[in-house]
Amino acid sequence: VAAQQAEARGWHLYLVGGAVRDLLLADPEAALLLNDIDLVVDGYHRALQEGAGVELARALQQQYPQARLDIHGQFQTAALLWHKDPELDSLWVDIATARTEFYPYPAANPEVEASSIRQDLYRRDFTINALAIRLTAPRSGELLDFFGGLLDLRSRQIRVLHANSFIEDPTRIYRAVRFAVRLGFEIDPQTEGYIRHAIESGVYDRVQDENSRAPALQTRLKSELKYVLAAPYWQSALQLLSHLGALRCIHPTLTLTPALWHQIRLMSRWLRRFDSSNTLVHWQMLLEVLIADLAPEYRGKIAANLQLPVNSIEALQQLATTQADLASHLTKPQKPSQVVQLLSQYDRSTLILIAARSPRALRQLIWRYLICWAQVKPLLDGNDLKALGYKPSRQFKQILSDLTAATLDGVIGDRDSAIAFLA
Ligand code: ATP
Numbered sequence: 001v002a003a004q005q006a007e008a009r010g011w012h013l014y015l016v017g018g019a020v021r022d023l024l025l026a027d028p029e030a031a032l033l034l035n036d037i038d039l040v041v042d043g044y045h046r047a048l049q050e051g052a053g054v055e056l057a058r059a060l061q062q063q064y065p066q067a068r069l070d071i072h073g074q075f076q077t078a079a080l081l082w083h084k085d086p087e088l089d090s091l092w093v094d095i096a097t098a099r100t101e102f103y104p105y106p107a108a109n110p111e112v113e114a115s116s117i118r119q120d121l122y123r124r125d126f127t128i129n130a131l132a133i134r135l136t137a138p139r140s141g142e143l144l145d146f147f148g149g150l151l152d153l154r155s156r157q158i159r160v161l162h163a164n165s166f167i168e169d170p171t172r173i174y175r176a177v178r179f180a181v182r183l184g185f186e187i188d189p190q191t192e193g194y195i196r197h198a199i200e201s202g203v204y205d206r207v208q209d210e211n212s213r214a215p216a217l218q219t220r221l222k223s224e225l226k227y228v229l230a231a232p233y234w235q236s237a238l239q240l241l242s243h244l245g246a247l248r249c250i251h252p253t254l255t256l257t258p259a260l261w262h263q264i265r266l267m268s269r270w271l272r273r274f275d276s277s278n279t280l281v282h283w284q285m286l287l288e289v290l291i292a293d294l295a296p297e298y299r300g301k302i303a304a305n306l307q308l309p310v311n312s313i314e315a316l317q318q319l320a321t322t323q324a325d326l327a328s329h330l331t332k333p334q335k336p337s338q339v340v341q342l343l344s345q346y347d348r349s350t351l352i353l354i355a356a357r358s359p360r361a362l363r364q365l366i367w368r369y370l371i372c373w374a375q376v377k378p379l380l381d382g383n384d385l386k387a388l389g390y391k392p393s394r395q396f397k398q399i400l401s402d403l404t405a406a407t408l409d410g411v412i413g414d415r416d417s418a419i420a421f422l423a
Helices: 002-008 018-025 046-050 052-063 117-122 149-154 171-183 189-200 203-208 214-230 234-243 258-274 282-292 296-305 310-317 319-330 336-343 348-357 360-371 382-387 395-408 415-422
Strands: 012-016 036-042 068-072 077-082 091-097 099-102 111-114 132-134
Touching: 002 012, 002 052, 012 018, 012 117, 018 036, 018 132, 018 149, 036 052, 036 117, 052 068, 052 077, 052 091, 171 189, 171 214, 171 234, 189 203, 214 234, 214 282, 258 282, 258 348, 258 360, 282 296, 282 310, 282 348, 296 310, 296 319, 310 319, 310 348, 319 336, 319 348, 319 360, 336 360, 336 395, 348 360, 382 395, 395 415
Parallel strands: 036 091
Antiparallel strands: 012 036, 012 132, 068 077, 077 091, 099 111
16 A cells, blocks of 8 residues: 555555565574564655655645654654554554655764655665665566675674764664674675774763763664673673674674673662562663673763663762662671661662672672561551551551561461560
């Protein structure tokens, strides 16, 4: 239908990006579910300044009123979202106008202008993502492969289109790793050389620069980090990023030492154990262990640059104090009730972060707190206290807390002993 609409206007329409790559990679016998589709409209240049993609999306939405239409005017793109049923997968269709991006300085926001499909594909990250299939007649179904993407798909290579690619956009380093690990491809040696060159030339300084285009770059870096750390292959991806020196884009001093790797694995194990229902944001907590490895004065700033939530930024800013406080109290033997009193000041995510970074003894105390002590309730409740002749008062809270402490410390074990304890 989209192709018909484009043809009626005398435009060309192409399927581009990940969908073409995944179609060509797919096992012909297996069903392939495409739920994120990128289309590009190309036509007579000057007439398209207003955004043919937007016009096409509007026309489609009139035909499919159930689809939601979002328009991003700045980049002349529109998205249609079908979300028919929460049980079914949704379908995203992005429609862009063929464009070239000019980078007035490296890593800047692209300035967009209508141009041909070849130029549109040339601004893309890797040859395997720069393939297009023409959807409009004549020659609909034809594969457009200007940069050797098909060969790279067959020989399983991640290759950039030009030497400056990573200087223009350092987040492509993370994308290269993501595709390499996810698809089981290799980063072509010359492309790896470009990555190393970009990193050696200090491309990461620009990521941390708070001025000019840095916020947009930070947002893209965060979304690539999220993608990588939330994926099932996150461990291999992190190792490859470290091997390429790309963790320096997070902070120049960040390196994946064996000690940090140990903490990351502990964090992952603890999250599986204590948060199997995923109420915490696991990828973000993995990022927090990485940031926590930096010197204390950098932690808050880097967390803020990466736009982590306020509570996460605060926990990282206060981490040194919190850890020192816990270590000083918990190195001496303490009764379980004292441990609970101390640890209950912190939320679960902070405790898991501290546990991942702590020596075994402290880690074991946090483990026991999370697994059992935090769940201990007083053996009597307010109604029991009333029945025992206590008048409801603010003291109730104190009495119940004393009862919990006595249970934790093994002083009482059942209701009778709790009643005797109160007497
Ligand atoms: P996935 O299946 O992971 O979504 P994808 O290839 O569709 O893979 P997207 O991030 O959705 O990835 O990007 C869509 C397309 O946009 C890519 O295939 C690529 O052509 C282009 N693209 C995305 N990000 C960049 C970038 N930073 N630099 C250049 N091209 C990019």
